[in-house]
Amino acid sequence: MDSNRLKKYARSLGLDCLGITSSELIIPAEGKKICPLAAGQGIERYTPQALLKNCRAVIVVLFPYYVPTAEPSNLSIYTQSLDYHLIIQNYLKLLQHFMEQEYPQSNHYLCADTSPLCDRYLAHQAGLGFIGDNNCFIHPIYGSYCFIGSLLTTVPLIPDKPLTKECFHCGACRKICPGNCFINSDYNYECCKSYLTQKKGDLTPPEIAIIKKTSLIFGCDECQRVCPHNRYIPITPISEFRKDRILQLRRTELLSLTNTQFRRTYGNRAFAWRGKSILLRNLEYMDKEL
Numbered sequence: 340m341d342s343n344r345l346k347k348y349a350r351s352l353g354l355d356c357l358g359i360t361s362s363e364l365i366i367p368a369e370g371k372k373i374c375p376l377a378a379g380q381g382i383e384r385y386t387p388q389a390l391l392k393n394c395r396a397v398i399v400v401l402f403p404y405y406v407p408t409a410e411p412s413n414l415s416i417y418t419q420s421l422d423y424h425l426i427i428q429n430y431l432k433l434l435q436h437f438m439e440q441e442y443p444q445s446n447h448y449l450c451a452d453t454s455p456l457c458d459r460y461l462a463h464q465a466g467l468g469f470i471g472d473n474n475c476f477i478h479p480i481y482g483s484y485c486f487i488g489s490l491l492t493t494v495p496l497i498p499d500k501p502l503t504k505e506c507f508h509c510g511a512c513r514k515i516c517p518g519n520c521f522i523n524s525d526y527n528y529e530c531c532k533s534y535l536t537q538k539k540g541d542l543t544p545p546e547i548a549i550i551k552k553t554s555l556i557f558g559c560d561e562c563q564r565v566c567p568h569n570r571y572i573p574i575t576p577i578s579e580f581r582k583d584r585i586l587q588l589r590r591t592e593l594l595s596l597t598n599t600q601f602r603r604t605y606g607n608r609a610f611a612w613r614g615k616s617i618l619l620r621n622l623e624y625m626d627k628e629l
Contacts, residue, residue: 340494341497342398345434345437348437353576353577354402354430356403356481356485357401358462359397359398359499360397360461360464360465360466361396361498362396362397364385364460364461364464379454380455384455384456385456387448387456390450390454391446391491394448395492395494395495395496396491396495397489397490397492398434398438398489399458399467399487399488399489400427400434400489401462401478402430402488402577403478403481403484403573403577404416404417404423404484404485404575404577404580405482406419406420406574406581406584408584410586412555413554413555413557413586413587414556414585414586414588415555415557416558417558417609418608419586421582421607422607422608422609422611423486423609424451428449431451431488431490435490438492438494442494448490448491449488450489450490456489458476458487459476461489463476465498465499465501466500466501466502467502468485468502468504469506470506471483471506471568472506472508472512472513472521473566475562479502479504480572481573481575482568483563484563484575506568507567511566515564515565516561517532517553518531518535532549532550532558533558533559535550536555536556536558537557537613539617541620542624547624556588556622556625557588557621558610590619590622593618593619593622596615601614
């Protein structure tokens with residue numbers, strides 16, 4: 340079935356990056372380590388039917404979130420707005436309602452970053468971009484500053500074709516990475532600063548040294564910051580990512596909050612999922628001499 344009406348409706352919502360891929364996926368050989376923060380492992384990353392019986396297609400949507408700022412920040416750009424999971428879910432629910440109106444007998448399953456599926460692979464198969472050397476998914480217009488959401492459907496929509504474009508392979512991400520994640524041309528999550536800022540427990544001196552290389556206490560934007568595919572990207576067209584932004588977290592402020600107060604104040608932020616103690620630990624590392 341044709342997806343043009345769905346894409347037109349998505350554009351009316353401000354979503355101009357929507358593609359379709361078949362539910363019958365070719366399972367690629369995964370040579371790169373999978374971060375333990377990922378929800379899925381192995382074959383489940385490529386089996387939509389395990390989440391939705393009789394799944395016939397996957398509707399994949401990119402949610403650009405880039406908002407430039409000249410003000411100092413100690414939070415990764417992706418965490419500065421309201422929690423992207425909530426924003427993505429709201430939009431996918433609108434798309435699901437549209438599909439249910441168009442196809443009353445259809446069933447759907449919503450995936451907003453927390454499903455076991457390999458989102459970047461789905462987005463590539465849906466013709467929305469390509470995967471860069473820094474392991475980020477890159478859209479030709481919005482670069483790598485995009486979240487990925489998917490809607491599994493029992494409607495047999497016609498798939499889009501993957502793009503033939505690929506990464507420039509310029510080496511900028513490899514040179515800038517605080518943890519040298521790509522030194523052997525293969526992503527090693529164990530020394531990724533973004534991973535380490537979310538890793539539980541006390542970190543080792545080498546891990547602390549990686550965290551101290553840049554000012555961010557949650558996440559890391561370095562490989563995206565220098566990527567030439569991100570050089571001229573526009574600000575996000577999605578208004579929810581432009582509002583209510585938080586650029587800085589301070590130790591005194593966090594210490595003044597109980598855990599309950601912290602959840603009440605920041606529970607709708609992506610940086611809050613690991614809790615207050617991890618943020619305080621990272622703030623301490625920033626001032627700690629090794």
